[in-house]
Amino acid sequence: MKVRLSDDALAIACGADAIARALTAGGAEVERVSSWGMHWLEPLAEIDGVGYGPLAVPDVAKLLAGELDDKCIGVIGSHPFLARQTRLTFARAGKTRSLSLEDYTATAGWEGLSLARAMSPLEVVEIVAGSGLRGRGGAGFPAGIKWRTVLEAPGDQKYIVCNADEGDSGTFADRMAMEGDPFQLLEGMAIAGHAAGASKGYVYVRSEYPHAIAKLEQAVRLCRDILAPFSVEVRAGAGSYVCGEETALLNSLEGKRGEVRAKPPLPAHAGLFGKPTIINNVLTLAAVPWILRHGADAYRDFGMGRSRGTMPIQLAGNIRHGGLFETSFGVTLGDLVNEIGGGTETGRPVRAVQVGGPLGAYFPPALFDTPFDYEAFAAAGGLIGHGGVVVFDDTVDLAEQARFALEFCAIESCGKCTPCRIGSVRGRETMEKIIAGEQTEANLELIEDLCETMTFGSLCAMGGFTPYPVLSAIRHFPEDFRRAKAHNTPNLEAPDDVPAR
């Protein structure tokens, strides 16, 4: 009997390796594949297209005996969570072995690269521009414009840099794309290399993703000849959130402190080692092979307004059906959380949803009709960022979440500018006073002032966007900031009253 089981970090963290061992011991042939992205079901086994999960080791004997009906989810491919999606970038998720060149080629792998290499660089740039693809790392900058700038920049040596720092909490789509379909990302980078006239690429992967680093390194070795004359080197980060900011990332790649650079110059003009550089997020580059294969219009046909194509949305936190949900732009936040995500895992009412990572706003259910679209989220006082949706139930204390946002900024600030470096520390202290009930109204006013200084005085979005979670929490959940005695949520520093053992 052949059983398919994911080997990605999340499946492993949920115990997939132990399941694999038990299956093998029970006489099954185990094939490790990429993850479908239905995380609440991991470890999820597939036998002849039918899924069983979430598995525990004691389930294995029953599974092999064909008696595990209570964990059977039916045919995986027609599960409602998957059937509602439009998977372009994640078309292979769950279906292929991530390091199998055979599987990759059999699923139209490398076709985009062959098509691109038969065209002039400018033609490739026009296709990417025409597709409407915008950067998926957070800022939503049009990829085609960036590529054209680098193509037109003078210079013999140019670089393609893939931003795989994925620091935003509540996001994992880059990780899944790298672990599950590494050849697709490398193909996208090689296409970018052809379009910009760059022969060398770097992938900068955060050190918290050792599985992704290992997969990418193996993938690079396996497809070296296919990528040539383009070459790719994988580099690991060193545990710094701000190194996801593109210029800090370039400094880090150059072996320096990960401090943000002032712009101009843009990386497209003077990036890595001072050379013209395309720096794009994993999902931006991984979308490119599909676009080359199917054409700009086919991609453009998905989406709404100026947000074209699909977005791999990540449903996380206290949610019943958490995982990867790739869909056209335009789905509402409420549908994502309630219909698709099934509400909270704890079964309590949803109270707040943070969208777009630690620099994203907290949304109350009253704003659940906001469609997933760059402009609509901006108009609602938030951002979609890298597409992370973190759900909280009614036990959340938004004052504590606001305090955490300021503390996170204080911990991760690169220190280059004062509003961010000092403002975040002051902000955290002030928020602690509010939580303690000291001069609440005056201190809330102080927070508003501080946030304004951070918004307008910071060099990058670390300091500049930290006000989003803080001010949205105050605006939408004012009662949490005015009930000092009721704050009983333990904060994240070691509380004094922990029992000593």
Place this chain on the structure above:
Amino acid sequence: MQDQDNVTRILDAFRSTDAPLLPVLQAVQAEFGFVSEAAMREIANALNLSRAEVYGVVSFYHDFRMEPPAQPVVKLCHGEACQARGLRQLLTQMTRIEQEQLEPVYCLGLCAVGPAAMSPNGGVHARLDAGSLRQLLEDPR
């Protein structure tokens, strides 16, 4: 203290790498568990950097340590998605001694199945409760 020969060997392995400082430091830390003064001096010499530059880099990044860790430290995710899944309640169930063995990190990409942790050798663990976290601290796989 660190074995100078090994630092030299690590430096040799990165001879053809562009801007090798970070990969070299990562390899040193992977081998010794930390980056010593002596190693920083050696690396600065070999790469033609000042010691201040190397120190500046080592001190900037959260991953690097300048002293050996007292005990294996498990990285526990403190990101918002893990907060939403009961991180705070989990922490209050840990003793002070146990808390000292936990290093906060911000997101491990396991945000739908938190609370999540990573052991020193890169092993990942999800859906943690007090019992499974305690077990992980006793035997960090």
